[in-house]
Amino acid sequence: MFLRDFVDLTRPFMLEQFTPMNSSQLIALDARDGDSAVSFSPPAQRAGLELSVVVPTFNERENVIPLVERLRKALAGISWEVIFVDDDSTDRTVDVVRDLSINDPRIRAIRRVHRRGLAGACLEGILSTSAPIVAVMDADLQHDETRLATMLSMMRGGRTDLVVATRYSGDGSSGQGFNRIRQAGSHMAIGMAKRLLKVETSDPMSGFFMVRRTLIDELAPKLSQQGFKILLDIIASSPMPLSIGEISYVFRPRIHGESKLDASVVLEYLGLLVAKWSRDLISPRMVLFGLVGLSGVVVHLSMLRLLLTAGLPFAAGQAVAMLFAVVSNYTLNNALTYRDRRRRGLHFLTGMMMFAALCSLGVLAGTGVSSLFYSQEPQWWLAGLAGAVIGAGWNYITSSMITWRR
Ligand SMILES: Nc1nc2c(ncn2[C@@H]2O[C@H](COP(=O)(O)OP(=O)(O)OP(=O)(O)O)[C@@H](O)[C@H]2O)c(=O)[nH]1
Numbered sequence: 001m002f003l004r005d006f007v008d009l010t011r012p013f014m015l016e017q018f019t020p021m022n023s024s025q026l027i028a029l030d031a032r033d034g035d036s037a038v039s040f041s042p043p044a045q046r047a048g049l050e051l052s053v054v055v056p057t058f059n060e061r062e063n064v065i066p067l068v069e070r071l072r073k074a075l076a077g078i079s080w081e082v083i084f085v086d087d088d089s090t091d092r093t094v095d096v097v098r099d100l101s102i103n104d105p106r107i108r109a110i111r112r113v114h115r116r117g118l119a120g121a122c123l124e125g126i127l128s129t130s131a132p133i134v135a136v137m138d139a140d141l142q143h144d145e146t147r148l149a150t151m152l153s154m155m156r157g158g159r160t161d162l163v164v165a166t167r168y169s170g171d172g173s174s175g176q177g178f179n180r181i182r183q184a185g186s187h188m189a190i191g192m193a194k195r196l197l198k199v200e201t202s203d204p205m206s207g208f209f210m211v212r213r214t215l216i217d218e219l220a221p222k223l224s225q226q227g228f229k230i231l232l233d234i235i236a237s238s239p240m241p242l243s244i245g246e247i248s249y250v251f252r253p254r255i256h257g258e259s260k261l262d263a264s265v266v267l268e269y270l271g272l273l274v275a276k277w278s279r280d281l282i283s284p285r286m287v288l289f290g291l292v293g294l295s296g297v298v299v300h301l302s303m304l305r306l307l308l309t310a311g312l313p314f315a316a317g318q319a320v321a322m323l324f325a326v327v328s329n330y331t332l333n334n335a336l337t338y339r340d341r342r343r344r345g346l347h348f349l350t351g352m353m354m355f356a357a358l359c360s361l362g363v364l365a366g367t368g369v370s371s372l373f374y375s376q377e378p379q380w381w382l383a384g385l386a387g388a389v390i391g392a393g394w395n396y397i398t399s400s401m402i403t404w405r406r
């Protein structure tokens with residue numbers, strides 16, 4: 001536990017910011033945090049609010065109104081609200097939500113600026129409500145909202161911590177929403193989660209579930225803000241076995257807008273699996289940083305070989321190959337490891353220079369440590385390994401705290 005706490009120093013502040021507070025405190029936070037900001041439409045302060053539906057959105061403008069209409073029908077007779085957590089969509093999804101909220105205070109918007117991430121958005125939405133029970137569902141109408149009322153009645157007795165809407169048991173299916181490749185990938189991912197993390201539910205990858213808010217209040221500091229798989233993270237992060245109910249549903253095809261799922265989601269998922277399997281000793285970010293580092297070694301050696309074959313002297317070839325590896329590592333880390341804090345435009349270039357300068361210091365520190373090791377214990381591999389660990393650790397810490405600081 002301590003290694004993760006020590007190394008992943010950049011993480012904790014955001015989650016704590018969103019435990020219940022009033023609007024004036026939120027405005028103060030906005031002003032203080034120059035790097036990232038968040039704006040809220042006023043929370044619905046209604047007595048007896050029972051259910052909050054948290055909907056993460058990124059470019060879902062056309063889906064907002066149909067979803068709200070469906071929620072109104074499905075949740076008739078229940079005291080509910082819906083919170084759209086939008087990562088500053090370019091199609092101005094948040095404006096549609098705010099227009100609706102003028103006439104219906106049950107509809108709320110959280111607009112996050114300079115942040116990306118489905119899991120982080122869901123967490124922020126959950127932590128911003130006072131409702132005791134929270135549902136998480138996608139905006140794109142793929143999740144069957146008519147299941148919500150039954151899910152709520154399963155939660156009401158107080159004995160169930162979590163209800164998972166599953167595509168993989170009873171009458172559930174993913175056939176309409178997934179092609180064959182997605183289906184095979186989903187089954188493989190579930191198999192890995194079950195084997196490695198001993199997760200019992202039939203659909204730990206589901207993005208449609210209902211949970212007791214106090215559980216998330218407790219688990220929040222442990223949950224990753226990266227990735228798509230918040231449900232798996234919740235189940236695997238709980239120190240106590242959870243009482244989990246299931247309800248089946250048919251995953252519908254997406255009608256409006258585009259899927260945000262891409263290859264990086266697979267890598268983020270692997271990061272989450274390793275993190276939970278190591279009992280949070282390693283963070284998902286560390287796993288991604290390590291994978292990118294390994295790819296840098298491959299880039300470096302391939303380039304060196306190419307340049308030497310082309311007749312370049314060794315020193316020149318080595319310098320150019322190193323430069324390629326640094327640029328490749330920086331670009332991949334920007335796209336994957338620090339996707340939620342991605343640097344763009346001019347910031348991309350200044351970040352690259354910063355990354356290169358800090359990595360050079362890492363090389364110096366690593367060389368110094370390995371030379372010291374070698375003078376005490378002339379085992380080349382042990383000394384080399386010590387240098388590599390120091391260099392990689394330095395690079396990770398400075399990347400998280402300086403190049404991609406929040
Ligand atoms: N706030 C926020 N929401 C996101 C982000 N990425 C995806 N979403 C939302 O999360 C939900 C699920 O995303 P989808 O792209 O539909 O993912 P999916 O359902 O697994 O994939 P498809 O079946 O291809 O649609 C949608 O409501 C998205 O708008 C993000 O970075 N931030």
Ligand SMILES: [Mg+2]
Binds near residue numbers: 138140142254259
């Ligand atoms: Mg979808």
